[in-house]
Amino acid sequence: MRVFGDEIKSNQKLKLVNSNYSFEPSEMGYFDLDFVPSNNLKTGEVGYIITGAKELSQIRVGDTLVSEEDESPVIVSGYKEPQPTVFSSIFPSDSDDYTKLRDSLDKYVLNDASFYYEPETSSAFGFGFRCGFLGLLHLEIVIERLEREFDLSLIVTPPSVEFKIVRNNDTEIIIRNPSEIEKYTDIKHLMEKYCEVNLLFPKEYLGSIMQLLSEKRGTQEDLNYLSTSMVKVRYKLPLLELVSGFYDTLKSISQGFASLDYEILDFEKGNLVKLDILVNGQIIDSFSSILAKENAEFVGRNRVKKLSELIPRQQFDIPIQAAVGSRIIARETIKALRKDVTAKLYGGDVTRKRKLLEKQKEGKKKMRQIGKVNVPKEAFRDFLKQ
Numbered sequence: 253m254r255v256f257g258d259e260i261k262s263n264q265k266l267k268l269v270n271s272n273y274s275f276e277p278s279e280m281g282y283f284d285l286d287f288v289p290s291n292n293l294k295t296g297e298v299g300y301i302i303t304g305a306k307e308l309s310q311i312r313v314g315d316t317l318v319s320e321e322d323e324s325p326v327i328v329s330g331y332k333e334p335q336p337t338v339f340s341s342i343f344p345s346d347s348d349d350y351t352k353l354r355d356s357l358d359k360y361v362l363n364d365a366s367f368y369y370e371p372e373t374s375s376a377f378g379f380g381f382r383c384g385f386l387g388l389l390h391l392e393i394v395i396e397r398l399e400r401e402f403d404l405s406l407i408v409t410p411p412s413v414e415f416k417i418v419r420n421n422d423t424e425i426i427i428r429n430p431s432e433i434e435k436y437t438d439i440k441h442l443m444e445k446y447c448e449v450n451l452l453f454p455k456e457y458l459g460s461i462m463q464l465l466s467e468k469r470g471t472q473e474d475l476n477y478l479s480t481s482m483v484k485v486r487y488k489l490p491l492l493e494l495v496s497g498f499y500d501t502l503k504s505i506s507q508g509f510a511s512l513d514y515e516i517l518d519f520e521k522g523n524l525v526k527l528d529i530l531v532n533g534q535i536i537d538s539f540s541s542i543l544a545k546e547n548a549e550f551v552g553r554n555r556v557k558k559l560s561e562l563i564p565r566q567q568f569d570i571p572i573q574a575a576v577g578s579r580i581i582a583r584e585t586i587k588a589l590r591k592d593v594t595a596k597l598y599g600g601d602v603t604r605k606r607k608l609l610e611k612q613k614e615g616k617k618k619m620r621q622i623g624k625v626n627v628p629k630e631a632f633r634d635f636l637k638q
Contacts, residue, residue, distance in 0.1 A: 255297050256294050256295070261292045262291045266319060273303075277301045280431045283299065306350070316328045334365060337516060338387055339384050340382075340385070341538060342406055343408075343409075352404065353406075356399075382429055399424075413445055414426055414429045415542055419436060429540075446519075447489055448488055449513070451511070451512055453506050454483070455482065464505060469489070472489065492544075500597045527542075529575075530571075530575055531558065532570050539635075551574075
């Protein structure tokens with residue numbers, strides 16, 4: 253810490269302004285290759301204070317430290333809580349590594365103040381954390397560092413953004429996880445964040461880029477020819493569309509020539525729905541997502557098809573469905589492994605064969621009612637990678 257004014261004494265009660273955490277220093281001093289204890293720190297000096305805090309979340313980088321008795325302290329300007337814009341859930345590949353993941357996140361957040369996380373549970377993956385990032389690049393860097401520096405193997409859900417629920421009594425609630433919507437039955441409408449996008453690219457890519465922006469629900473605000481060969485466009489785009497593969501597609505159709513700059517705006521009313529994926533009638537909460545109503549059927553069909561290719565066959569038929577509310581919009585069935593029960597028959601009346609097949613059919617029906625689908629985590633991991 254750095255002292256901007258006054259003097260700090262070792263027996264003085266101190267308080268962090270933004271987190272409102274009070275403590276009495278157990279030790280303080282200066283840096284000189286090692287910690288050198290001292291009884292006080294004066295204006296302009298840089299040193300350390302051992303707080304005895306039990307939770308790392310109690311202390312934030314950039315906070316102002318003041319005397320607890322000071323009723324109207326002078327606060328150093330410029331401190332702002334970082335606001336995450338992209339959210340994703342992180343689970344350990346092996347559920348036994350949950351404690352290791354928690355400790356790793358506690359250590360990581362010490363040198364990345366913009367990273368946010370909170371505990372979460374999933375029916376498919378068990379215990380994990382819902383994390384907030386400043387953007388997609390930040391997400392990739394954090395995951396890479398966690399795996400490399402802390403030797404972790406992680407399952408990461410597709411990135412999402414914040415939404416706002418407006419209830420019938422006009423109260424507003426921020427939603428960071430699609431599964432939280434289930435708590436509210438009196439939803440008037442959903443709101444999503446928008447951003448202003450500036451794109452610069454050679455004019456020969458104008459048609460394909462404008463088509464992409466139209467598909468991503470963009471609204472054109474400006475279009476300028478900067479020269480005979482370069483075009484600059486400004487569009488208003490939902491942030492949700494920006495984090496779902498927009499940058500990769502843009503670079504692909506412009507052969508890497510397009511450059512992107514964006515600024516996040518406020519919430520606006522959107523035509524949104526929650527898409528659920530059901531395996532054998534059970535909702536897999538980690539696969540739930542909020543998306544534009546017009547894209548729901550296309551995305552639902554794709555997800556259901558991919559998941560049906562990854563889940564191994566069981567002793568009974570497994571229906572995989574995509575649902576919006578109570579309406580099923582897509583379905584695939586993984587066929588059961590079958591045993592040829594009529595193989596031992598060598599002739600006789602056809603009713604003997606039919607009797608055995610009916611018996612098998614009843615058995616399969618009973619098995620589907622009481623059976624549980626055994627889905628390996630590798631199938632989920634491969635699904636999320638796609």
